[in-house]
Amino acid sequence: MRNWWQWFLSTLLVTIGGIIFGASGLALAGAVIGLILNSSKRAFLTSGVIAAIFWLAVAVYKIASGQSPQLLALAGALADLSGAKAWLLVIVATLIAFVSGGLGGWAGGSLRQMTSRQRPQQTA
Amino acid sequence: MIKTRKFFLPAILLAGYLFLIHRPLGSLPPPAKFFDPLQGFLQPAAGFNHSADNLKLAALHGAVKILFDRRGVPHVFAEHAEDLPVAVGYLHARERLFQMEMISRSIKGRLAEVVGAAALPSDRFFLENGFRDAADRAMAAADRSHPAYQALEQYMAGINYFVEQLTPADYPLEFKLLNFAPSRWQPQNSAYLLKYMARQLAWQSSELAFDRLRAAYPPEVLQELFPVENACPAPIYPGLFRDVPFAKRRPALLWGNFANDMLQHPPTMDGDDVMVFDDRNAAEIPMIGSNNWAVGAIKSAGGRAMLANDPHLGHNLPNYWYEVDVHAPGVDVYGMTLPGSPDVIIGFNKNIAWGVTNCGWDVLDYYKIDIDSLKQTAVIEGRNEPLQIRAEKIPVKNQAPEEIQIRWSRLGPVIKRNAVDYAMRWTGHLSGGEWRVFYDLNRAKNFSGFTEALKNYGAPAQNFAYIDRQGNVGMYSAGLMPIKTAARSFGAGEAGDPAQAWPGAPAADQILSPPWPESFVPFEKLPHAFNPPEGFVESANQKPTPDNYPAFYDWNFEAPYRGMRIHELLSGDRKISLDDMKAAQLDVHSVVARILTPVILNVFANDGAINSTVAMALDSLRAWDFNFQTNRVAPTLYHGFWEMFRAEIWSRHFQSADGKTYMYPPRRVLLALTQNQPGSKWFDDPQTIEQENLPARVRQIFSASLDSLQAEFGPELSKWNYGRYHTLRAEHLLRLPDFGVGPLPRAGEDFTLNVAGGREVTHGPSMRLVVEMSDPIRGFIVNFGGQSGHPGAPHYQDQIDEWLAGKYFSIRFAARPDDLSAAEIEETIVLKP
DSSP states (O other), rough: OOHHHHHHHHHHHHHHHHHHHHHHHHHHHHHHHHHHOOOOHHHHHHHHHHHHHHHHHHHHHHHHHSSSSHEEEEEEETTOGGGGGHHHHHHHHHHHHHHHHHHHHHHHHHHHHHHHHHHHHOOO | OOOHHHHHHHHHHHHHHHHHHOOOOBBBBEEEHHSOOOTTSSSSOTSSSSSOOEEEEEEEOOEEEEETTTTTOOOEEEGGGGGHHHHHHOOOOOHHHHHHHHHHHHHHHHHHHHOOOGGGHHHHHHHHHHHHHHHHHHHSSOOTTTTTHHHHHHHHHHHHHHHHHOOGSSSHHHHHHOOOOOOOHHHHHHHHHHHHHHHHHOOOOOHHHHHHHHHOOHHHHHHHOOOOOOOSOOOTTTTTOOOOOTTTTTTOOOOOOOHHHSSSOOOOOOOTTOOOOOSGGGGGGOOEEEEEEEEEEEGGSSSSSSEEEHHHHHHHOOSSSSEEEEEEEEEEEEEEOTTTTSSSEEEESSSSSEEEEEBBOOOEEEEEOOEEETEEEEEETTTEEEEEEEEEEEEEEEEEEEEEEEOOSSSSBBBETTEEEEEEHHHHHHOOOOHHHHHHHTTOOOOHHHHHTTOOOOOOOOOEEETTTTSOEEEESSOOOOSSSSOOOOOOSSSSSSSSSSTTTTTOOOOOOOOTTTTTTGGGGSSEEEEEEESSSESSSSOOSTOOOSOOBBOOOOTTTHHHHHHHOOOOOOOHHHHHHHHHHHHOOOOHHHHHHHHHHHHTTTOOOOOHHHHHHHHHHHOOSBOTTTTTTTHHHHHHHHHHHHHHHTTTTBBBSOBBBBBOOOOOHHHEEEEEEEEOGGGSTTSSOOOHHHHHHHHHHHHHHHHHHHHHSSSSSSOOOOHHHHHEEEEETTTOOOGGGEEEEEEOOTSSSOOSSSSOOEEEEEEEEEEESSSSSSEEETBBBBSSSSSTTTTTTBBBHHHHHHEEEOOOOOOSSGOOOGGGEEEEEEEOO
């Protein structure tokens, strides 16, 4: 990404999408980022990484700020993950976010590429 | 074309991925929702953490201020009394929404809808046995102009306000795990809760188990081991027929000519451990019960009446109880509520205090009936009668709904067990006024108001203990008591003859209101006492009355040993203090162990050839004071022996060919045989050639029990502490292991006042309350598990350490918000219209 505002816009889109629509919002934000970037590979990585960081940061904040450490322990226990292993659930959440954002970005980038390359052919 | 394919590949992958992560994975919730840190398992439920808040509720008439103390107990101050139920509803929903949802779904037969097919047996049970129909009828018959009914509607408004504010992110964790949304509350949900409690406390019958026994054993055997007699040595009302002058007080019993009104029947028997529905293994059934007692001013060290109550229920998390302190013009009440109902069930107001124990007279009978092949009619008392039939579709999560037929006969719901059709008759189907009882009780000012409130009480029958500001003390056993024309205990009626069924009783689809029809003991004639000569009253689930009570009522009563112990602790000239009341609740002295331990010691008294382990064990028992404390070894030796002894003696004689265990005789029978008939044939082991007697079996089983303990705890007898052997476990409603607690060392045993039945304890005092009607009122309380129903929340699994250690918290009965200091307050909420 060449411009800082693209990073800013991508982060903003992921944040808004994630807060309002959860994993679907991350995918939607990724698709918009893909449309902006006009590159399916870059969009996959960019939106996937930003989405993953967003969910990871929220999870870490909730646990570190004392809102949810008990809930992490309980959910970990449900999955038979004791102690620090419960953080594997946070990793799973991060992966879900990465794939959601990444697939959205890939689809958006591909759509942009498809439409931008088909248009000159139609006008020629 | 290639470019198009390059778009559709990620688009299809994305769509497929989103589809997959938004779908439940088997019984697991959708990953997209569950792992979302803003909505899923990391997002605390509303109410998980307390925080100051101002809320607007249209249902309110004025402001309501709620101050939470450091235990999470809300102190509620409303400008208008009709706003109190709104506030309590809001609080219940905030802290116990999942518990309330599960209980109402249980009775409605709608658990499988959210849990899946595993809950179908529960749904079928509650629907086929008429719980939902009865609760719906009770609410349909309710007087909607009564303020108590309006309170139910206000309560509903408080709950639904909370539910409507929730987004999926705010749902309690259990809703997220099961992936469903909380339901809106209806007034009949409160009736469902009351039926649920009736199921917990008054759904005991041994008739079907007796049918199995009768098919396998001759009558004389069963008469001996299940005797139809019960000379209860410590009934709740020992002075029932005594004409005791009691100056300046009302008579100990309000009796009249009741004896002449009633038919005479054989005396009853107690079934201390036979609370079985059909043919469960009696050895699996935990001993549970409750205690309450009240000491009048004349016997109180402080000159004020005092009351103690510890209702014994399953150790669930969250607990049944939610503690509140509520104030409004004309209403000041403190005590325990049941989430799902707006009023205090056990507690006190400015004038009186009350507590309850279960009263186990038999209110559930089965009758064999013949049903035609089309299941449309039943032959009852020689007449062919049509059945009321209703089809019900039970929704089931992840599969097609199941349709069942609910059949009602004139006697009650029709069920089939072991290929036999039965109609059941249960007072819980007929009662319907409980919703107003506690409303009135919360506002009662004296014994007259107290008894007036209880007149509407039908089921489950309870022993209500009473004290008041004037130093009076009383007890009333309230609830529908059917008058029976024949003993329905073993050897008499059993499941079988509808002609003997509560003569004159109304059809089962009616809801009764006082005065009760003539087929029930009139309220005024139910056992009760007011200022008895002893200066105190007590109940511990034992038989209420001496055998000369004129009405026949059989027999689901606990053994009288806890009642005897209360008498030991309270009787005599000694004045009783609040500390004495607390000490009695925590008492782990066993009257039964005091009787039986010498039996073991006597057997070995002249035995020279005993090994060192046996010798050390006997020394330990000799030095024992019969207190079941966790740091002692002797209780382990005693309990280990008697559990094995009981199982060994009866399993030799009550094992059926299919491997099932028949219902064992009551514990009191084995105690009596052990004390009085050492040569009884029941001590013989039929699997050996030799003829064994009590001493031989005691020697053999005592040694075997020591071997068993040695294998479990190692060779050093000094390390066999009771706390290692006898442990408590409390489970979450969903039985998720990590949401529960235990095993924790647990003192007490089946017959101690601080009751802890079995070896792995799952039942016991659900809370402990001691209150003195002084000025200001003094009280102490501990609530097992605490206030919150949210796993992981600060007040979830709360107060358990204190409960185990025998500690109490001082009650803050705050008349005004200013009575609570800032240091005492954890959170403040203001609700405004």
